[in-house]
Amino acid sequence: MSQAGxxxxxxxxDEASFTEIYNIYWKKVYSISMAKLNDSDLAKGIVQEVFxxxxxxxxxxDVIQQIEHYLVRSAKLKTLEYLRNKSTRAxxxxxxxxxxxxxxxxxxxxxxxSNLLDNISPLIExxxxxxxxxxxxSRENELSNKEIASMLLISERAVGQHxxxxxxxxxLRLEGFSF
Numbered sequence: 117m118s119q120a121g122x123x124x125x126x127x128x129x130d131e132a133s134f135t136e137i138y139n140i141y142w143k144k145v146y147s148i149s150m151a152k153l154n155d156s157d158l159a160k161g162i163v164q165e166v167f168x169x170x171x172x173x174x175x176x177x178d179v180i181q182q183i184e185h186y187l188v189r190s191a192k193l194k195t196l197e198y199l200r201n202k203s204t205r206a207x208x209x210x211x212x213x214x215x216x217x218x219x220x221x222x223x224x225x226x227x228x229x230s231n232l233l234d235n236i237s238p239l240i241e242x243x244x245x246x247x248x249x250x251x252x253x254s255r256e257n258e259l260s261n262k263e264i265a266s267m268l269l270i271s272e273r274a275v276g277q278h279x280x281x282x283x284x285x286x287x288l289r290l291e292g293f294s295f
Contacts, residue, residue: 129174136169141187148191152199162198166190239289242280250278 129137142163151163169190170183240248246268253264254275261275268275 121258130173134171137170137187141184142167143221144184145187145191148188151194151229152195158198160193162191165194186232236286236290239286240282243285247278248287249281250275251282254279 118158145163145166146159149159150156152158153162161278162272166187170187172233232260240251243251253259259267261272261279264275265272
């Protein structure tokens with residue numbers, strides 16, 4: 117078809133024609149969206165978007181030949197786009213919630229740990245000198261009982277007894293303590 121023939125088949129969509137097309141096809145567009153969304157308000161919003169798009173593109177659409185096809189296709193595409201975006205938003209919100217939960221748990225853990233250290237440090241300092249020294253070497257320096265025994269020139273059994281005494285002392289003092 118020549119350019120001249122192409123222009124003859126295009127009909128300019130005026131307000132009266134638009135209103136007539138709307139009245140004929142809005143239920144079909146609504147039904148297509150409603151079938152997928154099962155939400156009347158959302159389906160009505162899709163109808164508005166489809167007809168808004170039609171109005172904005174009124175100069176480039178062959179009203180006589182393609183209007184029903186255009187409206188049906190637009191309704192399907194806009195509905196699927198809504199569903200895809202909804203799914204993306206849901207995943208995004210889930211990720212945000214997970215990050216916030218993790219951040220809260222990290223912060224809560226840090227607070228509890230800090231509070232525990234604030235309360236346990238004075239108790240460790242109140243241990244008998246040798247018991248305190250062995251306990252700190254074990255827990256703070258992460259030395260083995262054998263290494264501690266070698267450094268302090270005491271038996272491994274004595275190291276174990278000091279650590280056991282310190283742990284029992286701390287457990288007794290921290291029992292029922294709320295962090």
